[in-house]
Amino acid sequence: MYRYDEFDHSLVKERVEQFRGQVARRLDGDITEDEFKPIRLMNGLYLQLHAYMLRVAVPYGTLSSKQLRKLADIARKYDRGYGHFTTRQNLQYNWPALKDVPAILDELASVEMHCIQTSGNCIRNVTSDQYAGAAKDEVEDPRIISEVIRQWSTFHPEFSFLPRKFKIAVSGTEADRAAIKVHDIGIQIVTNDKGEVGYQVYVGGGLGRTPMIGKKIGDFVPKADLLAYLEAVMRVYNMNGRRDNLYKSRIKILVHEIGAEEMQRQVEEEFAEIRKTGALNLPQDEIDRIKAYFADPAFEDLSDDAAELDAAIAADKGFAHWVKNNTAAHKKPGYAIVNISLKPIGGTPGDCSADQMDAVAALAEKYSFDELRVTHEQNLTLAHVRKADLKAVYDALKAADLATANVNLITDQIACPGLDYCNLANARSIPIAQEISNRFADIERQHDIGELKINTSGCINACGHHHVGHIGILGVDKKGVEYYQVTLGGSADENTAIGDILGPAFTEQEIPDAIEKIVKIYLDTRQDGERFIDTYRRVGIQPFKENVYEAH
Amino acid sequence: MAQHTRKGAKEQALTANRLIDGVVVYLTADGKLSESLQDAEVAEGKEAAEALLTRATPFVDANEIIEPYLFAVELEDGRIRAVSVRETIRQAGPTVRLDLGKQAELADVHG
Structure with a gap:
């Protein structure tokens, strides 16, 4: 899993210190709300109905057990004992006080988390498939390029004042669990005839007031050129996107107005210019360095034979329902993907108490190589669980009121x-x-x-x-x-x-x-x-x- | 943002969020801020409402509150009730978490 390097760590620490000073100056009245509002939004802090709301970034939905425990701690210490997982794979706290936010950001930074790219007209937190690295038919782990894009886009000066917010999603399998065609850019990882890995690029998808399905403008962008191609899209959008009308400011409106072909032409033209300099050529060793972060964990060589599991299923109807609905096939024999529903009957979709976060963190630590995923459908996923451990995981989830067996069913809303x-x-x-x-x-x-x-x-x-x-x-x-x-x-x-x-x-x-x-x-x-x-x-x-x- | 008040609203109160913690507050008749809608001053008519809005300015200037605005209320048996669902939720708390918000902290919050 991705670990912050020295550079990221100091960047986030500096940002927290800056915000601490900005909050202090705001509370002292040295800066006005008009001056402060864009600053707090850039740090993920919104004002909602009852209180402020803090949106914490969960890049491509991946969390370590330690990070989830920290989110639970913060919920208890500074909020009301729960958090809300969103359709952006992020987590929101509904009740933080402004005066406490610098301390919350400090706590987040201690586990390499932050609220950067969760608000404002920038490239937002990249989202991806919760089955990354575990799905059977995956071309490549989508988190690798999600992380490349995250590093490239964070505080990118050219893209910090876009016409409007910008969302990118990546899928590494043909089955799309990341809703890539309703994002500003959707990336589908594919292979070509030669067996090389590259990217199909969709632009101009989105929901909101004017829903649009993304149009494919890049059929096979070679690996080394991905950032150059994305930069070309961003540049065309930055130049031509509407800044005069909030409702027409997303790239989907631009693509709709000029047409996919013209968009493709402009992007190709810009792409050719960027390629001339070669500055954005992605070096293979850098890709490999990031790839290593997402290397397979130490899977055991297991048989897919599951006699014990079959017996447990036969003995416990509730468990049988849960296995049927909440688990999915894993690429490794003897393993399964476990989906944890955050949709208890009559509950609030996506809400998770601090105690439940701790329970999931413990399960991830013990049974799924110390990490978990947040899904855009507001559930959690343990990506790599041995089939032999499914019953133990189910029992523990049941004890934490997290074993609702409804994933993809009518109550999984x-x-x-x-x-x-x-x-x-x-x-x-x-x-x-x-x-x-x-x-x-x-x-x-x-x-x-x-x-x-x-x-x-x-x-x-x-x-x-x-x-x-x-x-x-x-x-x-x-x-x-x-x-x-x-x-x-x-x-x-x-x-x-x-x-x-x-x-x-x-x-x-x-x-x-x-x-x-x-x-x-x-x-x-x-x-x-x-x-x-x-x-x-x-x-x-x-x-x-x-x-x-x-x-x- | 959802509409706070409608043209022709007869009675209005002034609300804002407290800067330091975001808590919803109301401007009272004696020039203070209260967390309870029942303490709010109710302005009748356009002129009184505009005067009420003006009275929020010193609190904004003193960095005590942010985003003040007027919203429609009605008086019923001497109690103040917010007219819109939005303001009812704002003054009470989430309808899906009755243990949170003012409904959990203040007595008789729904008036």
């Missing part, structure tokens, strides 16, 4: 903080997710329904990824009353799609029944082996439109 916490929200998200979760609590029923992703956002900014939920729910404010608009058919995987609006919005009370009707139509219509999204793609929105709104 994404929800933004919504109006319960967020200053931008128009409506609440969490209670909607909770009501749906309670309605579909029965695990047998969830299994019968199968894979179904419901995503809820409390405003059009779409932090809850509602556009790409199989069922998307968007909270809106109508004359002071919360209403919820439903979309169907969205998807954030390798077949990315933006959902279609079903019809008139529902009240909070009507939403669970509306979801119930949508699910019933799917169950009545599906053919053998079809998931919700498959049925939707086959039959379209009409049967849902016709039946959901019909009078009782």
Whole structure:
């Protein structure tokens, strides 16, 4: 796993000291709020409804046990005993006091963490696949180039005042678990005919007010040229992105307005210029140095035979459900990937108490080579667990209320903080997710329904990824009353799609029944082996439109 | 940001966040800041509301509060109630964590 070198460490330490001075000057009144606000935002500190909110970067979602324990400590010492994992694979504290933030940043720096690139119009924290280094069909560990991009983009002077924020996601497998096509840049790691590893580059994806699917402009960017190519994209965006209109300032609008072909032409032109100097040529030894950080841990040579596991599954129905839903195939025989659901029935998606963080840290330490992942679907992942240890891991998770066996099922919902916490929200998200979760609590029923992703956002900014939920729910404010608009058919995987609006919005009370009707139509219509999204793609929105709104 | 108050709101109060810790506060009739909406001064009509907003300036200048604004309230049996869901949540706490926020700290927070 990546370790900070001397350079990073001093950079972060200096940044904390600067911020300590800035906070002191703000509290003394030496600088105004107008002067201070951009500074605090650059350090991940927002002002929300009830308090400040501190967003901690978790680069490409990877954490060590020690780091997670530190996050738990901070939650207890400076916050209210919990944290919230977000769709950006980050962690947010909802209640920090401004006066305590320099001390929190000190604590974070002690475990090589910080809040840099979690706010502002810069290249944000790079996100990636939670199965990195463990997935069976991976071309290359996506964390290697995620880390290269992180090092290149951190405090890059040319990209510290972009027209708007900029998000990059990387996938190393064809199955996309990082939603790369709804990012400003999505990178798909591929091989060419010669077996060389390179990158497909998608630009102009995004959610928010104007959802767009990224367009492929780079078919095979060679490894050594990746940063030169990304710099070319950034430069075209920096020159031509709209700075006059906040709603049109993301690269997706630029790509939409000039077209993918013209975008590609401009990027290629810039790319050719950058390549002439050769300054951004990525040396192989530097790639190798970073690659070594993400080398396989010391896997044992195990048999994939799992007689003990099979016996445990047969003996414990709860465990059987959990193995079925929350574990995934690992590249090494005898190992499994474990997904830890942060979606207990009726709970808040993504919330994790300090005690639960400690419990997961202990499990990661004991059973998964001392590290874990945060997923953009607001769950946690232990990437490398021996199959023989699955029962012990399950039992420990159960004791920590973390064994909900619902990953990818209807109660495994994404929800933004919504109006319960967020200053931008128009409506609440969490209670909607909770009501749906309670309605579909029965695990047998969830299994019968199968894979179904419901995503809820409390405003059009779409932090809850509602556009790409199989069922998307968007909270809106109508004359002071919360209403919820439903979309169907969205998807954030390798077949990315933006959902279609079903019809008139529902009240909070009507939403669970509306979801119930949508699910019933799917169950009545599906053919053998079809998931919700498959049925939707086959039959379209009409049967849902016709039946959901019909009078009782 | 969600709309705080609507045109034609008859009664308004002034809220802000405390600089040092972000806690929600309200401007009171005796020129202080209170954590309880029940202590807030209620301005009736446009002129009184504008005067209330002006009275927040010294607190901003003294670096005690940030982002002051007016929001619609109504009086019911002598209690002050926020009109919007947003301000109700802001003055009480998250509806999904009743153990947190002012609802956990102040008595009778919902008025």
